[in-house]
Amino acid sequence: MDYFVGLNDPQQEAVRYLDGPLMIIAGAGSGKTKVLTTRIAHLIHKGIDPFQILALTFTNKAAREMKERVEKILDNNEARNLYIGTFHSVFARILRFEANHLGYPNNFTIYDSDDAKSVLKTIIHENNLDDKHYKPSLIYNRISSAKNQLISYIDYAKDFHFQQEDSINNRPMIASLFEFYVKRCFKNGAMDFDDLLYNMYILLKNLPDILNKYQHKFKYILIDEFQDTNPAQYEIIKLLSAVYKNICIVGDDAQSIYSFRGATIKNILQFKNDFSDVKVIKLEQNYRSTKSILHAANGVIIHNKIQIEKALWTENEEGEKIKLIKTKTDNEEGKLVSDTIAELKLRNHFRNRDFAILYRTNAQSRSFEESLRRLNIAYRIYGGISFYQRKEIKDFLSYLRVIVNPMDEENLKHIINYPVRGIGKTTIEKIIQFSNQENISFWESLSRIPEIGFRGMVKNNINEFVLMIKNLQAMLQKNNAYDIAMNMSKTTGLLKELFNDKSIEGVNRYDNIEELLNSIKEFTETQTDEGELQDKRLGSYLQQITLLTDADSDKEDQDVVKLMTIHAAKGLEFPCVFVVGLEEGLFPNIMATYNREDLEEERRLFYVAVTRAKLKLYLSHSNTRYHFGNLQQNDPSRFLDEIPENYIENSYASVNTWTTNVGKSIPKHNIKIPSSGVQSRMKSLEYPLTEFVLETNFIPDDPVKMKIGTEVEHQKFGFGRILNIEGSPSNLVATILFPNFGGEKKIILGYAKLRIIDNSKSKDIENNESIKRL
DNA sequence: TCGGAAATGTTTTTT
DNA sequence: ACATTTCCGA
Numbered sequence: 001m002d003y004f005v006g007l008n009d010p011q012q013e014a015v016r017y018l019d020g021p022l023m024i025i026a027g028a029g030s031g032k033t034k035v036l037t038t039r040i041a042h043l044i045h046k047g048i049d050p051f052q053i054l055a056l057t058f059t060n061k062a063a064r065e066m067k068e069r070v071e072k073i074l075d076n077n078e079a080r081n082l083y084i085g086t087f088h089s090v091f092a093r094i095l096r097f098e099a100n101h102l103g104y105p106n107n108f109t110i111y112d113s114d115d116a117k118s119v120l121k122t123i124i125h126e127n128n129l130d131d132k133h134y135k136p137s138l139i140y141n142r143i144s145s146a147k148n149q150l151i152s153y154i155d156y157a158k159d160f161h162f163q164q165e166d167s168i169n170n171r172p173m174i175a176s177l178f179e180f181y182v183k184r185c186f187k188n189g190a191m192d193f194d195d196l197l198y199n200m201y202i203l204l205k206n207l208p209d210i211l212n213k214y215q216h217k218f219k220y221i222l223i224d225e226f227q228d229t230n231p232a233q234y235e236i237i238k239l240l241s242a243v244y245k246n247i248c249i250v251g252d253d254a255q256s257i258y259s260f261r262g263a264t265i266k267n268i269l270q271f272k273n274d275f276s277d278v279k280v281i282k283l284e285q286n287y288r289s290t291k292s293i294l295h296a297a298n299g300v301i302i303h304n305k306i307q308i309e310k311a312l313w314t315e316n317e318e319g320e321k322i323k324l325i326k327t328k329t330d331n332e333e334g335k336l337v338s339d340t341i342a343e344l345k346l347r348n349h350f351r352n353r354d355f356a357i358l359y360r361t362n363a364q365s366r367s368f369e370e371s372l373r374r375l376n377i378a379y380r381i382y383g384g385i386s387f388y389q390r391k392e393i394k395d396f397l398s399y400l401r402v403i404v405n406p407m408d409e410e411n412l413k414h415i416i417n418y419p420v421r422g423i424g425k426t427t428i429e430k431i432i433q434f435s436n437q438e439n440i441s442f443w444e445s446l447s448r449i450p451e452i453g454f455r456g457m458v459k460n461n462i463n464e465f466v467l468m469i470k471n472l473q474a475m476l477q478k479n480n481a482y483d484i485a486m487n488m489s490k491t492t493g494l495l496k497e498l499f500n501d502k503s504i505e506g507v508n509r510y511d512n513i514e515e516l517l518n519s520i521k522e523f524t525e526t527q528t529d530e531g532e533l534q535d536k537r538l539g540s541y542l543q544q545i546t547l548l549t550d551a552d553s554d555k556e557d558q559d560v561v562k563l564m565t566i567h568a569a570k571g572l573e574f575p576c577v578f579v580v581g582l583e584e585g586l587f588p589n590i591m592a593t594y595n596r597e598d599l600e601e602e603r604r605l606f607y608v609a610v611t612r613a614k615l616k617l618y619l620s621h622s623n624t625r626y627h628f629g630n631l632q633q634n635d636p637s638r639f640l641d642e643i644p645e646n647y648i649e650n651s652y653a654s655v656n657t658w659t660t661n662v663g664k665s666i667p668k669h670n671i672k673i674p675s676s677g678v679q680s681r682m683k684s685l686e687y688p689l690t691e692f693v694l695e696t697n698f699i700p701d702d703p704v705k706m707k708i709g710t711e712v713e714h715q716k717f718g719f720g721r722i723l724n725i726e727g728s729p730s731n732l733v734a735t736i737l738f739p740n741f742g743g744e745k746k747i748i749l750g751y752a753k754l755r756i757i758d759n760s761k762s763k764d765i766e767n768n769e770s771i772k773r774l
Numbered sequence: 775t776c777g778g779a780a781a782t783g784t785t786t787t788t789t
Numbered sequence: 790a791c792a793t794t795t796c797c798g799a
Contacts, residue, residue, distance in 0.1 A: 058789080088789050193789055260787060363785050547789070567787045589786050628784075629790045781795070
């Protein structure tokens with residue numbers, strides 16, 4: 001067959017080996033997508049019905065691409081019938097169909113993590129617990145991690161490790177909150193992301209008929225990015241593949257970077273033991289990167305202890321050495337990277353789309369945005385707050401969700417008084433009380449207004465609201481998603497409310513809603529594939545929309561520089577890559593430096609970053625960086641030292657701003673008139689040394705006077721004691737213990753706003769020049 | 775009960 | 790630094 005042309009031997013073998021368990025260890029850039037798609041095409045060519053092929057990917061985008069590529073190879077419509085999607089979207093589809101077996105409505109709502117946290121917040125308050133101690137996000141993470149290990153709230157309460165941890169942290173109520181949360185979600189007819197996996201497992205595990213049905217439906221199963229699956233996903237896969245055992249997993253343990261989401265590298269290491277006669281094929285030839293880049297990557301990953309043995313190699317050119325960019329500040333880092341992009345465009349005729357800037361945390365995008373904008377270079381940031389998380393979009397979708405599933409109390413409460421219609425807090429409280437008392441849902445209570453005792457305006461307002469929702473619900477059967485959304489936006493006054501807001505943000509919000517309406521229209525009008533549900537209704541729309549991410553709305557052909565986290569860059573490749581912020585504490589992130597497992601994952605993350613590059617790779621780090629509005633000093637990342645020296649070029653630095661005259665170029669007293677916010681933050685601090693006196697003019701002392709042991713005061717951190725001073729005379733760095741502000745901090749004395757408090761407290765007004773300047 | 779001011783939290787990564 | 794939440798006065 002001609003689709004074998006261009007495949008190397010192991011790739012061909014991986015495509016041809018159709019029956020029985022197959023594990024493909026596919027190094028970075030080894031053509032694994034090509035193998036997967038060709039394999040699917042080959043299966044279909046061999047007569048396997050596409051309806052019987054299930055392929056699970058990590059992102060919707062990967063799924064879409066895979067389908068397109070199979071279509072291209074086969075050059076017919078057969079690929080349309082494939083079951084390709086993410087774990088979450090495929091399972092959501094199945095659950096939507098089978099929901100009744102679990103006692104859920106078919107139109108169940110999917111809660112994203114914001115929805116889930118907001119439900120948790122309510123529950124925490126209902127239990128009279130402090131949400132400072134029982135932080136919703138923390139509770140959510142605990143519950144999520146339990147569900148990803150298929151641990152129910154009952155098991156959780158008995159689980160030794162969870163209980164021990166909770167008790168050490170003095171949070172004994174988590175198990176109980178877990179129970180409340182699960183029951184509330186169920187009552188609301190809602191599943192969170194983890195439920196899509198957990199409930200899928202329960203469905204298969206507890207209902208043999210259904211298990212049997214899907215086991216036979218999916219005769220051939222393929223799983224991409226297997227190293228990033230969690231135990232729940234793996235157990236489901238084991239169940240589904242138990243009859244035919246035609247399971248093909250593709251993964252690379254060196255690229256496992258999602259353990260924080262419950263993924264475990266154990267799955268890939270365990271696969272060989274869990275299935276018998278596993279065929280293992282390694283794809284070790286890299287087609288993506290230059291020798292320099294690949295060798296550098298290999299040189300780094302070798303520092304990890306836990307890994308499957310493999311030797312990645314390439315026939316590509318040697319290429320240029322990797323370039324190291326050093327800067328003084330984070331802004332300069334942005335500037336230098338942008339300048340380099342501009343220069344490369346000019347000299348080497350690269351286009352914007354050839355560049356990617358990859359960072360560890362979303363917060364790092366700012367300086368690059370600014371500098372790119374200054375040079376008029378088009379860019380796009382991926383991740384961060386996605387379109388669907390915007391307030392106006394959430395409000396809008398809340399309405400649609402309530403129409404589809406009025407049992408969803410969370411969304412119902414969200415919209416009942418928006419736009420304002422005179423149903424206030426106390427009214428809602430009363431309704432909640434009534435529903436608890438009668439053991440009915442919030443929505444059901446709304447139809448029994450006289451019994452609660454509402455009369456007059458309140459009664460009318462509620463009745464009007466209920467009638468409006470009911471009218472919209474009446475459309476559900478006959479009308480498509482767009483018709484209902486359009487109708488809703490008019491009858492609820494939502495569109496009008498936004499239209500009347502003529503502020504810049506208001507106009508923006510209106511535009512966003514328009515865009516959303518357009519996307520709904522598109523959803524109802526596009527011809528779906530036969531394999532998909534031919535379901536243009538609102539419920540179907542809502543279920544898929546929650547599972548979309550930023551990357552999924554990518555307009556492929558835009559000529560823009562791409563900015564994203566390394567996590568988001570997984571699976572992608574770019575001619576020129578900048579990996580930025582390579583500093584201790586940031587990357588490896590401070591949170592990941594406490595044990596070997598986390599550090600190794602961090603190193604794998606770096607490996608992923610490096611292997612995104614095809615031709616040119618730049619690594620940058622900055623001496624100082626703002627964090628929470630404070631200047632911090634960071635050492636270069638240890639990962640930089642791990643790159644073999646002969647592949648990296650150290651000389652690429654902004655020498656003029658870096659090595660020389662650090663002290664001279666910076667004003668000695670970098671004084672800011674304290675903002676009121678800072679003052680009030682100080683007020684709440686208590687420190688035994690001295691009573692804090694509120695001051696409007698905070699004049700720092702000359703750092704020269706500060707010694708180890710000196711007691712100082714910082715505008716934000718409060719009082720502290722200098723534990724250590726190091727560095728060159730022009731660039732002294734002090735380690736200071738701030739008992740009331742999280743302990744030790746490293747502070748550059750040249751920049752710091754510190755006042756000596758054990759000598760004098762004199763308010764020196766003479767230095768006012770620098771105040772005027774600011 | 776609303777809007778502005780003050781206080782507080784956030785930054786590790788995401789389906 | 791920025792966003793969100795809470796506080797407070799009219």
